Amino acid sequence: MSAHRFKLVMLLCVALGAVPAIANDLESAQNQFRTGKYKAAEAVAFAAVESGIWNERWPRLLIQCQLEQGKYAEALQTYDTAIRRYPTSMTLRLLGLEAIRFNNLSERSEEERKRFFQLLQSSPLRFASRDSLIAAGRYFVDEGEDARQVLEMFYDRVRDSNPDFLEAYIATAELALEKGDYKVAAETLAEAERIDDTDPRTSYLKARAFESSDAKVTAAALQQALELNPNHIPSLLMLAELALDRELYDDAKSSIAQVLKINPSEPDAWALQSVIAHLEGDPKREQEMRRKALSTWHENPRVDYLIGSKLSQKYRFAEGAAYQRRALEFDPDYHAANFQLAQDLLRLGNDDKGWTLAKSVAEDDPYNVVAHNLLTLHDRIKDFSILEAGDIHVRMDPEEADVYGEAVLELLTEARATLCEKYDVQPDAPIMVEIFPEQKDFAIRTFGLPGGAGYLGVCFGRVITANSPASQGERPHNWKSVLWHEFCHVVTLEKTKNRMPRWLSEGISVYEERMRNPTWGESMTPQYREMILNESLTPVSKLSSAFLSPPSALHLQFAYYESSLVIEFLIEKHGIESLKMALVSLGDGLSIDDALTRSVGSLDRLDVEFATYAREKAEAFAPDADWSREELPTETTTTELAKWVDEHPENYWGLRSLAEAWITEKQDEKALPLLEKIVELGAVTPERDGPLELLADVYQRLGRAKREREIREQVLAISSDALPSYRRLIEIATEQNEWQQVLEYSEQMLAIQPLQPFGYQHMATAAEQLKRPEKEVRPLKTLLQMDPIDPAALNFRLARAGFETGDTALAKRHVLAALEDAPRYRDAHRLLLEIVESER
Template sequence: MARPQQAFASALRFTCGFRWLFACLTVATCWCPTSHAAESYSEIEAAYRAGDLTKAGEVSAAEVERGVWNRRWSELLIRIQLDQGHYVESLTTYEKAIDRYPTSLPLRALGIEVANFNAKPDLAAKNVAFIENYLNTGQLRYATSDTLVSAGRFFSKNGIDARIVLKSFYDRVLETNPTHLEALVATAQLAVEKGDFKVAAETVAKANRLDVEDARLQHLLALALRGTDASAASKALIAARSMNPSYIPAMVTEAEIAIDREAYQDAQKIVQQILEINANAPRAHALLAVLSHLNGDYAAEEQHRKQALEHWPTNPEVDHLIGRKLSDKYRFKEGAEYQRKALTFDPKHLPATFQLAQDLLRLGDEEVGWALAEQVNEADPYNVVAYNLMTLRDSTDGFITIPIEFDPSGANAMILLRMDPLEYKVYGAAAKALLHNAAEHLCQKYDVVLKKPVLVEIFPKQSQFAIRTFGLPGGAGFLGVCFGNVVTANSPASQLETPSNWKAVLWHEFCHVVTLNKSRNRMPRWLSEGISVYEETQRDARWGQAMNVRYRAMLLGDDFTPLSQLSGAFLNPPSGLHLQFAYFESSLAVRFLIEQHGIEKLLKVLESLGDGQAINAALTEHIGPLERLDGQFTEYAKTLAMDFGNTLDFAEPPRPSPFDSPEQIKENQKQWAQQNPDNYFAAIALTDRDIADKQWQAAIDRLTTLQNAGIANGACGVLKRISGCYRELQQTDNELAALKSWCDQSSDALDALQRLIELHQQQQDWQEVIDRANQALAIQPFRKQLQKDLIAACRERGQMHQAIDALNSLTGLEPVDPAGLHFQLAQAYQSDKQFEQAQNQLITALLIAPRYRDAHLMLLKTQKAIATAKAEAKKKAEAEKAAKAAEAEKAAQAAEEVSEKDKPSDSERSDDQTQASEDSPPSSEPQVKDE
């Protein structure tokens, strides 16, 4: 019997050789005289697509019972019975139908599903064999459009390259009949399954031009847009539910989104709605298993899994869905176990194989993870995510891995830093030092022992980071992501004009490593992100996020989110500002918990989460009732907001009338600003007008008022404006003070730092140059001038050993004079008495420029210094050895003297013997005296 690959080859020959015949047959089968039955079927199918399962089921059953010679009635009835979970009835309907239509490929394909849900693997295998034989014998030459679509779906489920299925089946149907709805739906479904969301969206757009209402199309559009346009995806999902309230796939997606938002009660309600339609729905019970796991009720989890598998005991989709959702919640270990269960049911189930590959890569099990990803890529070349991952692996093969050992608790833990070797030259040493510091400090603070190595990967290209992290290009705005023991991060090289502080990013992500290990990856997103942002500010007051005017308004307005609902703020935020505000408010919540209740209680919450307790229950047990916490946090946050600039008025300016001219609007705004001198927005508006008119002192006066009100931090533009005004007035000391204040409160004010360095150089304040250059390099280490400024300042202070890292960085930035640079490095190492490193740098310089006289001379001196150092080291070692020997001998003599002192005298020995004879009992043995 031909296997699917052989059957496909045969089918492909016939679809190519008889393309003209297929076109003719399609036209012939599409044309028939209008009949009442045809109209009735179209109406009932429309009712089915609209979710009226009762009416559609009753009419279909009546038509089948009436014996109408139209297999579509039987197929529709079977689909309805499967949707409602009437699996036994679907088997009866199928058996009767297949007796009448034994050669129907679409009916046979439907019969595979019927057999599976009735636990009849032999019947399923029989139908598979029939379809393979049907395709192998070339009967597709007479195939209708429906048969070709069914054949394509069969092949796509049996390992045939999806691109070939598209071209040879679905596209062929659409070439003859561009409005064939099922071919369009099948194309979009296949594209979504393979991660080709662009093709999926384009196909749905074509189908929508047919002016048909089909929930399947809107659901597919929602899946296609979910990763790139959350708002449009949400609208499409709402449209799908509106078109068909009983469409279970859309309901499952809606429940999944609710789980992602940690709106578990909403998810529970949606699942119950599914069960009202189909009490046996496997995906509904699978989602209940997920919810039970997240609630720590593992017995209920197993029970729901058992219910999901009740009618199809080897259904791999059940465990695949449970595992995928647990992985979405960062529980990759548990998710991987479920994928392994799915693969025991079907070892060729590619979705489970690929999900397992991704889980293992995120768990740090790279060898097996990459092998599985490669396996999927070879078996399914159209899988976009698998292809992207393998392309990424090829492009990052040249990365180097640097082990970082730390030992905060005797566990011999390790970090593996992986990055491009050229990038490592530039800032690798600083990254290594920062990660070591973060590990020791945070592990001790949160009482965590890292038992497995932590992998930190830094990618020079944003696209590489996105593919490694999300599987697809995109993810702009994400600087780093932590999966538990794996961290991925964007290199500063991938950030363009407005780079962020890469040190703050790595500290933030490593904090995730610690807290996720503490909670076993079982913490809500708001708490995880809140702790990481909070710890940024604890490490460096310039890091993290600070209160600003926008955040103040959001805390006091409708954008404020209660503590118990904070995770929902991260899903589908209306704008980038709202996402940033979610991070800020979460950090505020953590600050509230620590300040008001102590970090010890927060640690207990994390431990309870690790034991499987839900967040609300853990907060209630260790801190207090959730309602009270919500009220306390609301008061805390709003008090902080009110205290921010409390001498100012923050009322928004009135909106301009659409009937006013631009000149009138401008004049009205000016009058309003002048009438409200204590208003923040008025002050900013008048300041900007003063700056435009070059009224620098007037602008400074207004800005100074704002600064005195306490709102001039690194998160607003007050200090930026005021320093600019002082620069225009050439008031260097005042400009310097404003820039210092700005840079002392901001983590990424790169331009301000460069100006500050310039001013300190003019004043020859070299220590300030060193400090500010180091601060700037934490933002953008790839700016050569910053490295050079640091080196020059170290030279001026006679502290060239402090310039070693900067000089090493320049070697990775395409230096104009590489030999000279290595010579400078040799000088720096020599000043730090690292003579062997200096020798290596001199040899490198001479390899580049063999006639470099100064390098030759310095090499001779360095070699003498090395010889002298070795001799001194040897002499010192011998002296230490002799000293130890003398000390040991002295200790031995002292011990001997003590021993002699403790020995009894002759008289004492005599007395002892006398006492012994007095104390000893008489012996029964005869005494024998030795002669």
């Protein structure tokens, strides 16, 4: 058929109403594109465009196919032809702008952006199509305009008039994700799934929305996206990023290779290759990969932004900041790079520049949720106290600083002296420690968003953020253990120039906790024993992935313990010098595999020897106990379980399950021998509400104070945060007038929880009874800051203690304060007379 005859036929078809057939062809081609059959969709679209069908969706689809495959020159040619035919199409112009950029036509790109805006000005938006409104919204987002106005004027407007138009939801979710509003993104994507659950973009964006909060949802959504479209480039790139985060570089390279088969010029793929090269210590290849990422668009700011942000995720903040500055050289208004640079500076301890830049981003981009959160936090903490001891600077709530700020400085000073000497490190810049009384503030400072439950502290290098005991409820973790752990990170990150895998960093910190205090850090538990012997041990070379994708909270805790066990093994077998040699090699740019090979030998042998070491540790834990679970009955009555335990009297799981069941049924007499048997078998751990604590509670309820006291002493010997046992031991010792014991227990309790009055009250009373006024002063001063019921009495006691220690100024100040609250306080009047008399 001649071309002339073909056109006549097409015109006739249109005249006779045969458009649905063409529409069906378009829908079929669009579905091919959606499912990753880019070449097939391109062929159909090319034929339609060449045939001259009057429908701008055909050239749009063809350009999309060409852009997706990196055929940037062809995409630009298609655009140049199409835009002459459809000069008012904003959607087409937006695609053309992308094609122009990736043909490295910077001047024309600028002209096209201006032309797009001129078109918007000349075409009243109230008459615009839904496609044009979405395109206009995306244009303004790219221009850095107020995101909330974009939502209101464009995306919301389309959703209100066309509630089933998927593209409006996709655009809204993209914008929400860009601004860190994951809640809005998730809600929008739920609506998008209701409209159409076959578009891979929806699943991919859902994976991004839940990436920082729910690993299981993220994995499922990403899998769904790739089932819908195995060639979906954003999803494949996300797979590569997740593998990179887990230090599974071969897996990351495999996903990147899939992307490059589809689009050999994909800039994000080459940028991620550059990141991997950096992490593998290959600077030459790093720059080569960066050049490839910029080969089609020489001034693409996203390339350096992506490289820098991924390096910052690996705690390479100085290198990350350098890349953000490169991105800003290409585009000074690139908000993502500006804000990432602000966060990098804050994590490098450069607060002045960091906060200034964060404020600038928040003002320019008011919908940036993370920036808004940071600025709100800055307003809340600007009045924090700053305590200093040499190059250690501690920022904390003023009231908390008065209570235990001095103890914080003492601990950090000790950590600096001990750990810096041990690892041959001398930090050459101040170390900032920030302690937050509210968990949400800690999370915002650390992660940018509320959340982060389970994190007690984080170290970025020379900046530590930590939760104070006030943020952790009735039974906080031992703050000294937390700060010792985090300061150890300061030391090892300094030694390696932040170039170390997470497992190694965490392993050393947990190990050093145990070295400082045997009750600190992770230790063997029945669950850990089972995981080691059931082949749940992660190979040393893949330990970092255990931190980033744990199946449960227990698996994450086990990753900390296993990592510390690796360090213990390395030091026992090869010595501390070998470990320090590996850290130096990491700082020189070697990969962890090469660093370990150089310092301890074959990695394969290391994996085998460590597995043997771990199994021996596990088997040595309560070796006489029966640890099998195979025959343990489930969903059975207490009576039936008791019968089974009679037949298996040394089975740990049976003993524990039955003891807990009897306690639930308030049958303490029956639970008692079971818990005693567990202790006899040596299967005791510092876990909260574990067998040892349960046994102490049973003895308490049965009124057997002597045995309760013995067991609670055992709890203290292995637990770093046994506040309930400290409280009870203080009560028991008080009842028996054992004031020296009360004093010691109170001091130990306050080392864990310095923000509750109980410990201070008993410490002051014990010191008074022991006639040790010098020990009364501190607890009485602290109690006065805790909104006491009777401040006059406390002021009088403090005045008397001050007078007895010879501090008449303190004594006079507080006796006058007592009289101010209670003018007829006779004992205070008498004390004041004594003070005045002593000054004559």
